[in-house]
Amino acid sequence: MIKRILTGGAALAVLGIGGFAIYAWHPAIDEIAPPSADSFPEAQIEKGRQLASAGYCASCHTSADGAAYAGNYPMETDFGTIYSTNITPDPETGIGTWSLAAFERAMREGIDRDGAHLFPAFPFDHFAKMTDEDIAALYAYLMSSVEPVKATHTENDLPFPLNQRFLQAGWKMLYFDKGQYEPETDQSEAWNRGAYLVEGVTHCGACHTPRNAFGAEIATQQFAGAAIDNWIAPALTSDNPSAVAWNKDAFFQYMKTGTTTYQGSAAGPMAPVVHAGLKDLPDEDLLAIATYLGDQVGADDMAPMSNPAVEKSLAAGAPQADYRKEEGERLYATACAACHYNSVQIAEGRPDLGINSAVRLDDPTNLVHVILDGVHADQGMEGVVMPGYRSALDDQQIASIAAYLRDSRTDKAPWVDLEQTVTEIRAQGALAH
């Protein structure tokens, strides 16, 4: 009896594996002769160029010293390093012989021309939401305007069995919601356009939504905030820590200029999103994204200056009779106050630190990054610079400034192990930008 059950179980398992193999298998799509550049209309190519910026294709498909779109950009995951592929129209090492159907299948299903499953380090789970028209425009742009470059793919550094591509079919079965964006009929056209762009090509959730142990975004925690590339991407919901809540106008200002008067600047991994990714999108699209995200936060258009947290922050900045009492306060007065002290109103370009997300997050990471490396001309507000203090202040001094800001300007719990955090972040080195 027991044997029968056992063999029955084994047979079922074999059937299961067989069924999975059939499910996981996809045919190759025939190669084509590379299409000529003039086979695509100008307007379609231009649209594809905008979408390629908004999808940060070049950021992930260009290595530090490599040609644009030629791949081999290393993506560190919890499981190992994955190298992006060459998506220039080179017929041998790029996608020159891919038909639109093959390209579309990659974008919609994460399957390459040969039929192999692609890893979700490539955000096809977002690109799948795009319209046929937008995917065709991306294809037109890549095939006609990107220089074909011969560059062979570096082997991924993933342990067995994670390197087995067919297993990705299981991941897709569990976590991949196939299908284009479906408009919500009770929302405005702008809201739906914003949702389409955010969930699709610009994939904000890839950084702002926490992931589970298998690297999939947790659908029930959309935009709840997450750690990414050793920075914190704050929540884009009512849980955002900024003292003056984000609303439609603030989101628009941030995406358009890289900074807002009351919330913060786009530094670290967010800087290229604004300055390279979104910069070519028309204002209506940025307004649409702002409409959608404003609704996620659900804030009113409250007058910022009557906010008690703003009052507390401004009062804490008022010059003291004697700054020598405490080290953090003294260093702040010497190194920061010249640019960050506001009196009765907050001027653009002079962030008031008690209301800034970097000072209010549960994790001091972003504040420490900014003190170590500043905000470069191509980050935050364009052309405006905050100096970095990597070589001027030691770990203990930076920790004492951070502790002082947190304590004097917010009602949040003190950060623990600050000095240790500064040491760790310093050791990561400055982000290339």
Ligand code: HEC
């Ligand atoms: C977050 C990083 C990231 C972004 C952004 C990104 N890609 Fe990729 N892409 C990858 C990685 C990594 C792979 C390889 C995955 C693998 O080997 O399984 C890949 C693979 C691909 C492939 C399959 C190519 C092949 O030879 O198999 C195509 C096509 C592609 N990307 C197009 C795009 C386009 C178009 C955009 C912009 C709209 C884009 N990617 C944006 C990381 C990215």
Ligand code: HEC
């Ligand atoms: C590559 C990862 C990444 C992507 C993609 C990304 N973000 Fe961010 N975002 C971050 C990080 C990291 C920060 C923190 C930057 C800082 O404090 O200077 C941030 C900060 C922000 C902030 C400021 C939040 C605050 O309270 O200070 C907003 C608003 C924002 N992102 C919106 C977006 C939108 C909208 C998109 C999609 C169009 C997007 N992000 C895509 C990583 C990302």
Ligand code: HEC
């Ligand atoms: C020379 C002027 C100057 C000095 C000195 C300065 N800052 Fe800044 N800081 C700025 C400007 C300007 C910005 C906004 C930059 C932008 O948007 O491009 C900024 C931004 C910031 C931000 C917001 C970053 C974000 O991602 O939202 C923090 C936090 C900050 N500074 C902290 C400090 C601290 C702490 C010190 C002292 C150790 C300091 N600053 C010294 C000018 C300065």
